Amino acid sequence: MTQKLNAWAIPRYGPPEVLRAVTPALPAPKGRQVQIAIHASAVTRADCMMRAGQPRFARAFLGLSRPRKNLVGTGLSGVVTATGPDVKTFAIGDTVFGESGLRFGANASHICLEEDSLLLKKPDNLSHAEACTLCDGPLTSLHFLTQVTQLHPGARLLVLGGSGSLGSAAIQIARHLGAEVTATCSNRNTETVASLGAQHVIDYTRTDVAATGQTYDVIYDTLGLSSYGQLPQNLASGGRYICPVLSGKLLCSALATGIWSRHKAQFSAVGLQPAGQLRDLLAQVLILTRSGVLTPVMDRSYPLADLIAAHRYVETGRKVGNVVVF
Numbered sequence: 001m002t003q004k005l006n007a008w009a010i011p012r013y014g015p016p017e018v019l020r021a022v023t024p025a026l027p028a029p030k031g032r033q034v035q036i037a038i039h040a041s042a043v044t045r046a047d048c049m050m051r052a053g054q055p056r057f058a059r060a061f062l063g064l065s066r067p068r069k070n071l072v073g074t075g076l077s078g079v080v081t082a083t084g085p086d087v088k089t090f091a092i093g094d095t096v097f098g099e100s101g102l103r104f105g106a107n108a109s110h111i112c113l114e115e116d117s118l119l120l121k122k123p124d125n126l127s128h129a130e131a132c133t134l135c136d137g138p139l140t141s142l143h144f145l146t147q148v149t150q151l152h153p154g155a156r157l158l159v160l161g162g163s164g165s166l167g168s169a170a171i172q173i174a175r176h177l178g179a180e181v182t183a184t185c186s187n188r189n190t191e192t193v194a195s196l197g198a199q200h201v202i203d204y205t206r207t208d209v210a211a212t213g214q215t216y217d218v219i220y221d222t223l224g225l226s227s228y229g230q231l232p233q234n235l236a237s238g239g240r241y242i243c244p245v246l247s248g249k250l251l252c253s254a255l256a257t258g259i260w261s262r263h264k265a266q267f268s269a270v271g272l273q274p275a276g277q278l279r280d281l282l283a284q285v286l287i288l289t290r291s292g293v294l295t296p297v298m299d300r301s302y303p304l305a306d307l308i309a310a311h312r313y314v315e316t317g318r319k320v321g322n323v324v325v326f
């Protein structure tokens with residue numbers, strides 16, 4: 001009997017309810033592909049935005065009228081179940097984790113990925129649930145704090161959105177790099193954010209960061225909450241405003257400050273970096289998790305069959321750290 005793949009498709013852009021469970025035939029790995037039985041996959045804000053086709057200019061990459069690749073999910077962890085004839089790096093039985101990137105299809109029972117894609121062997125001390133989240137918050141924040149800007153020991157960093165996937169990873173990485181970390185969150189998350197290492201925690205529901213008069217060498221706006229133009233008085237001389245959420249305002253600020261300004265506003269898309277560079281960065285994330293510097297913050301998990309509920313929850317914007325499906 002032909003083995004089936006359990007996956008989720010997005011036939012059109014829209015709310016979580018557009019997601020459809022599908023069961024096509026399980027593809028066999030070709031050439032340098034490995035087939036992976038997925039044990040856990042992440043459900044991220046970026047996954048929800050891609051499902052919704054937002055922001056609209058992202059459709060230039062995703063498909064203009066409907067998603068070009070109609071499967072959903074990017075971060076995954078599992079076990080290699082078959083290898084193509086030319087595979088050299090992995091063997092059947094290896095536990096692996098990584099990201100499918102613009103191939104999508106990680107919220108599924110199986111996937112076939114090229115062996116030189118963003119895929120690494122998973123150490124035993126890391127659960128599949130934790131491993132599948134490493135390409136979201138940890139990889140993105142390591143990229144922003146060490147490559148977009150070079151955070152140096154003693155630098156004063158403000159993390160806007162300290163309880164999210166990116167923010168919770170950023171606090172841990174920045175403390176490891178020797179920065180003095182201030183993070184914003186709501187009252188319900190202040191203990192979590194302080195326990196991650198933030199030396200100063202600002203409850204954004206009570207205090208307006210822009211009005212505090214404090215200055216920072218780097219402001220990492222993980223949620224795209226403020227525009228660069230709202231915070232110049234909070235940037236120290238030569239300071240940087242870095243943000244992973246692209247908007248028209250951010251693009252204009254990045255272009256303007258790139259030409260003339262002692263401050264800089266910067267955006268980067270991790271997924272558009274070369275695969276080899278991302279693999280090296282993910283290997284660094286792995287070193288940080290192995291040495292206990294970085295522990296992914298886990299919120300809820302759902303059965304794969306309840307992916308619609310997982311998307312509804314993630315889309316509330318209230319998750320603390322990461323959400324996964326099994």
Ligand SMILES: NC(=O)c1ccc[n+]([C@@H]2O[C@H](COP(=O)([O-])OP(=O)(O)OC[C@H]3O[C@@H](n4cnc5c(N)ncnc54)[C@H](OP(=O)(O)O)[C@@H]3O)[C@@H](O)[C@H]2O)c1
Pocket residue numbers: 044045046049136137140160161162163164165166167184185186187188189204222223224225243244245268269270271314317318319320321
């Ligand atoms: N450029 C890239 O390469 C890249 C890569 C990955 C992700 N991203 C983007 O990065 C963004 C962040 O994703 P994420 O997963 O970190 O977000 P998230 O986990 O969904 O953020 C949710 C958290 O933000 C907190 N929050 C909500 N409003 C806040 C406010 N005004 N001030 C401070 N905290 C607030 C919430 O806590 P309360 O409910 O208690 O407030 C909640 O804990 C997404 O837009 C994603 O698409 C970009």
